[in-house]
Amino acid sequence: MTIAPHPDPESTRPIRARRSVLYVPAGHQRAMAKSRALESDAVIFDLEDSVAPTEKNAAREELRSFLAEPLAEGRETIVRINALSTPWGHEDLLAARAVRPDAILVPKVEEPEDISDIDAALDETDAPATLRLWAMIETPRGVMNAGHIARAARTPGCRLDCLVLGTNDLVKETNVAPTPGRPQLTAWLMQVLLAARAYGLDVLDGVFNDFRDAESFAAECRDGRAMGFDGKTLIHPSQIAVANDVFSVESDALREARAIVAAFAKPENAGVGVLSLDGRMVERLHAQSAAKLIEKARRESRTSGHKPDDEL
Structure with a gap:
């Protein structure tokens, strides 16, 4: 019996620059406006953690209005939604679909079904195949199942394109000490990175919280680059230049x-x-x-x- 080889996932996935990926609160008009002039490779407009429950509806409307004019060509636009299991998830998904981003970031992904459910919902709305999915890996179960989650990318029609480490949530849920150099996290970070590489996905390092500590931030970027990450998620515009420099092709x-x-x-x-x-x-x-x-x-x-x- 002849077994057909798996197609190389790298051969069908567009090559992207994802050195610097900035989180921007979807309901913050000034921050969104400022994002147009920044040099991050991608912007994640966040409807989840940075938006209070009472502000979710207003944030969606702000995002719809703002992205009526897309970001400059060459920069990726991503929308992070709330999980479908929350009261806001389905409305977030419809709003994200409507503003035509490059990708939707799914929070707290723990099982392949968390991706396939979003895929199915997008198919029901006739979303274009070019609309991709990014998966937040930010819980112990997410790390343990990273290989199964990444393998979903081999399913025909699956939109999964990138894994994103949510290190703040991971630290919170495991009670590890967030010490310099992240020795307690390294094994878990590499586990997710290995899963991404096994199935041809990009993978982004988590955020660095103290944006005023430029030296430590640069050190963590260099550490992430040495591990093999494609880039870093950011919480402040001041971090963009360093991430771009460290993760650029030498x-x-x-x-x-x-x-x-x-x-x-x-x-x-x-x-x-x-x-x-x-x-x-x-x-x-x-x-x-x-x-x-x-x-x-x-x-x-x-x-x-x-x-x-x-x-x-």
Whole structure:
């Protein structure tokens, strides 16, 4: 019996820059207005934690009005809704669907069904396939089931695109000490990251609460980059520049990627699977990874302008 191989999930998912992802309260007019001029790669307009229960309806209307004019091209728009099990979840989902974001962020995801239920609800509203889902992993059950949740991305038609660590809730629910360097959290962070990578998803590190402590924030960004996160969720605009810098494609890596792609593009290497480049052996699969890295750097430049497009 011949078993068909699983398709590579990375081959069908668009490449995005997600170095800096800023939370903005959906009911805060000034914060929303300010977000248009910021250089974060993405903005999460939050209808959940940052909006009081008595303000939920007003926040939805504020969001509808604000996103009547989309954010600048190249920046992702995400709406975090309340869970469907809450009194506000279904109205949030309808409002989020109506403002046409790039993705909807689902809070406190603990089981694959938490994603499939949202998927089904979106299908009932004829939501476009381009509308993606992000999953907050912020509870002990969510961490334990991260692999099962991420595997849902292989289900045909599943919109799951990114996992987001909710470290504040995770600390609260486990009673671990939030110490510098996050030694008590590292194993759990890596467990979620491994799940994301196994199924071709992006994964974002949690927030750093003391936005006035720039040095410690930068250290945590570097730590997250070393773990392998694609970027970091942020609570304040002052954190954007550091996150963009730390999580950007490094210039040496970009030069190497260009060299690999150029080498395999030469006519004499058209049918070659392995070649020697600067004293080391490089396989064609490295050329595929290099092309993705170049595209990621190009997308980063569209948001922050740290490298002109014509140099990429």
